[in-house]
Amino acid sequence: MRCLSDCSDLRFPADRYRELFDRITRGRADASLPQRFGGPTFGAHEITDRIHFVSLDLDTRTGWPDDLSIFLDQYPRQTWLSHRNFGERMQFWMGVHGGFRELGSALQSATAGFREGDVTPERFRQWFVPRLNYLLSHLHTHHQIEDLDYFPILSAAEPRLARGFEVLETDHETIHTTIDALAEAANGFMAAGSGNRDTLLATGERYADASDRLIAQLMRHLDDEEDLIVPLVLDRGEEPLGISWQDHLRRMREG
Numbered sequence: 652m653r654c655l656s657d658c659s660d661l662r663f664p665a666d667r668y669r670e671l672f673d674r675i676t677r678g679r680a681d682a683s684l685p686q687r688f689g690g691p692t693f694g695a696h697e698i699t700d701r702i703h704f705v706s707l708d709l710d711t712r713t714g715w716p717d718d719l720s721i722f723l724d725q726y727p728r729q730t731w732l733s734h735r736n737f738g739e740r741m742q743f744w745m746g747v748h749g750g751f752r753e754l755g756s757a758l759q760s761a762t763a764g765f766r767e768g769d770v771t772p773e774r775f776r777q778w779f780v781p782r783l784n785y786l787l788s789h790l791h792t793h794h795q796i797e798d799l800d801y802f803p804i805l806s807a808a809e810p811r812l813a814r815g816f817e818v819l820e821t822d823h824e825t826i827h828t829t830i831d832a833l834a835e836a837a838n839g840f841m842a843a844g845s846g847n848r849d850t851l852l853a854t855g856e857r858y859a860d861a862s863d864r865l866i867a868q869l870m871r872h873l874d875d876e877e878d879l880i881v882p883l884v885l886d887r888g889e890e891p892l893g894i895s896w897q898d899h900l901r902r903m904r905e906g
């Protein structure tokens with residue numbers, strides 16, 4: 652596969668969460684499932700659990716179930732910014748999410764413009780390549796920090812939310828699988844010569860579909876991630892949880 656210019660960041664390992672992803676989203680019965688996933692039995696409660704897990708699929712869920720909204724109920728969004736425990740790390744993290752939303756929305760608008768014929772395929776390609784590369788490379792780093800730093804600490808701090816963090820990790824894997832497909836579609840679009848209009852438009856349409864899918868997944872993920880994490884941090888505080896900037900920098904130094 653030819654890569655977009657300077658797009659080594661478009662490629663990510665895809666096997667890390669595969670097994671968990673399969674279990675959660677497809678509800679596979681498996682004797683090795685941890686007890687919190689319903690255990691190895693096939694009773695009525697496990698069927699209920701399976702339905703429950705399917706509903707947490709990134710492409711179909713509409714938010715967290717009641718058992719994962721215990722802190723969100725206590726700290727609704729409109730109270731976050733003014734809360735005394737909304738510290739520097741949360742402000743920075745939410746700012747990064749804001750940047751992803753802004754760029755995602757710009758990519759979505761550009762895709763719509765291309766579909767409606769407002770911009771030529773050639774101009775559309777010139778516009779999206781640097782922005783897509785920027786988004787994907789930053790997403791990769793962002794997810795690494797969350798998987799390795801935020802999620803393990805917060806999950807251990809509040810075991811009642813552990814399943815939510817596993818779902819968020821699975822979201823990252825789902826998003827990275829979509830990114831792989833998007834990179835392939837983008838490369839096909841870039842490789843299409845301007846001479847063959849039908850091929851150019853068809854590859855552009857394929858890219859637009861993959862891009863829209865990524866942005867939809869990302870927006871859902873950002874909302875749910877914030878709804879799980881911010882209320883917990885407000886309840887406990889960044890320093891007591893060990894996720895302040897000082898804690899983060901110390902862990903980086905220690906490797």
Ligand SMILES: [Fe+2]
Nearest residue numbers: 794797823876
């Ligand atoms: Fe995330």
Ligand SMILES: [Fe+2]
Nearest residue numbers: 748793797876
């Ligand atoms: Fe995030």
